Amino acid sequence: MMQTDFKHRQSAHCENGVIANLLTDKGMAVSEPMMFGIGSGLFFVYLPFLKVNYAPAFSYRPMPGLIFRRAAKRLGLTVKRQKFSSPAAAAAALDDNLRNNIPTGLQVGVYNLTYFPDEYRFHFNAHNLVVYGKTDTGYLISDPVMETVTTLTFQELERVRFAKGPFAPKGHMYYPTKWPEHPDLKGAILKGIKNTCRDMLAPLPLIGVRGMRKVADAITKWPTKLGVKTANHYLAQLVRMQEEIGTGGGGFRFIYAAFLQEAADVLGNDRLLELSGEMTAIGDLWRQFALEASRVCKNRSTQPDAYNSLAIRLQNLADLEEAFFKKLRSAIK
Amino acid sequence: MKKDEVPQDDGSLSKSNLKELIYATDEGGRYTTTLSSGWEPKSIALSQSLDAINERVADALAKVKGGEASVLYYLMELHRMDVPVLAGYAGTWQWRVKRHFKPEVFEKLDDRTIKKYADAFGMSPDALRHFKPE
Structure with a gap:
């Protein structure tokens, strides 16, 4: 039996949780919100042509792995990553690590994780966990x-x-090999915030606040164009992506607000503290949106008004976030 | 969201005694973490998605029984897969998987191909060849 002296700490989101736990294990105590913020985890994208589970793809976070890659770069970490074509080689490399007392991060598919409840077993291949023994x-x-x-x-x-399918992990394992004793936390935070402001205010139609507006427009058309049943299926997918396990609720907005609070302390910038409060209020409104959307799903309401009022809520959220990220951008100038 | 407002509804997680971590503010407005057993809107959204899957499974079953599709099609839906995922597991092209949805083509598949599909579903090749959906 081999066991590394790794400490488990529960997190909201798997990717940030794995990074934060692996770094804490190396003596670099960082919180999950801090990794999320530095890695610019807050995002929004709408891909109407890419169907996931027979509904359009919505995401409240960037591509899997991107948060970690950005955070590692901004903090000056060296991360070793390996993929394998043969399962035997993948197992041998993992065993080597454990023998050398290296807790190791793995990318895995969710569907065959036996400890997950059946309801959560979908073919999603970008889950992360640590093997520590x-x-x-x-x-x-x-x-x-x-x-x-x-x-x-x-x-x-x-x-x-x-696991196979989109984002097939191919045995992907990763672990930090070098980390600075005194990382430039302030610089990393500023880069992370700037990146998020740029993403959310991007002049592209499907990303950030413009992506939200696009979804809002689409919601008003779904019931007449696709029928109530499909419209509700799409809405359910939107709610799930926003609230499902891993988001910390409110489409990651609360984790981001927690990050801004920590960042305010590190940078000594009280403006960020105020903005954290604003982000919390925006997160609460996202929860309201999810609540209303789920009611529409459940009642199978046939009045076109229900969808319009949801769209208005989402337009409002887009307006609030546009104003928010402009303020955030100027707060760190 | 305030810590004391974090919902503790019966969710799909609470059945397995799982609780998820949520970020919420304490009395002084500072962020802290707390556990939530579930939230009704989430459960509604999740069960909506599961209902959609179950409908697809039932539909696939009807097609298999009506001789319109092979059991491969039904097993794919049962395992919540779609064509790209099943093709990935079987290490073949999507158009071939689709062709194998035809009962007459599936009947004639060689042992090697059958084994690939059987592995994808975690069953024995024999069990797959003689699979009778209920």
Whole structure:
């Protein structure tokens, strides 16, 4: 039996949780919101032509892996990443790491994670967890969205490391190999904030606040164009992406508000503290939006008005966030 | 969201005794974390998605029984896959997977191809060849 002295800490989102936990293990104590903010985790994108689970793709976060890559670059970390074509080589490399007392981050598919409730088992291949030890029967797993540590058999871990479909992990494993003793936290925070403001205010039709407006327009058309059933299926997908496990609620807005609070302390910038409060209020409005949208799904309301009022809410959110990110941009100038 | 307003509804997670971490503010407005057992709007959205999947499974079953589709089509839906995912697991092209949805084509598949699909569903090749959906 091999076991590294890794401490499990539950997080809202898997990717930030794994990074924060791996770095804390190396003596670089960072919080999940801090990693989320530095890695510019807040985002919005609408891809009407890309269908996920037979509904358009919406995302409240950037591409899987991007938050970590940005955060690592901005903090000056060196991260070793490996992918494998053979499961045997992937298992051997992982075992080597554990023997050398290196807790290791893995990208895995969710569908075959046996400790997840059945309702959550979708073919989503960009989940992250840490393997921190090995026993005679399997691996010791720290899945950041779980309250406590868990285990997977050798076969189970192989199956999730070699899950197939979009974003197939191909055994992807990663771990920090070098980290600065005194990282430039202030600089990293500023870069992270600037990047997020740029994303959310991007002059592109499907990204950031413009993406939200596009969704709002689409919502008003769904019921007449596609029928109530499909419209509700799309709405459910939007709500799930916003509120599902990993988002910390309100489409990551609360994690971001927590980051701004920490950033205000680090930078000694009280303006960020005020903006954190504003972001919390915006997050609450996103929750209101989810609540109303779920009511529309449930009642199967046939009045076109229900969809219009949802669209108005979303337009309002886009307006608020546009103003918010402009203020945020000038607050760090 | 204030810490004492974090919903504790019965959700799909609470059945398995799982709670998720939520960021919320304390009395002084500082951020802290707390656990939530679930929130009704989320459960509604999730069950809506699951209903849609179950409908697809039922539809696939009807097609298999009506001789319009092979069991491959039904098993794909049952495992919540779509064509790109199934093609990925079977290590083949999407157009071939679609062709194998035809009962007469599926009947004649060689052992190697059957084994690939069987592995994708975690069953034995024999079980796949003689699979009778209920």
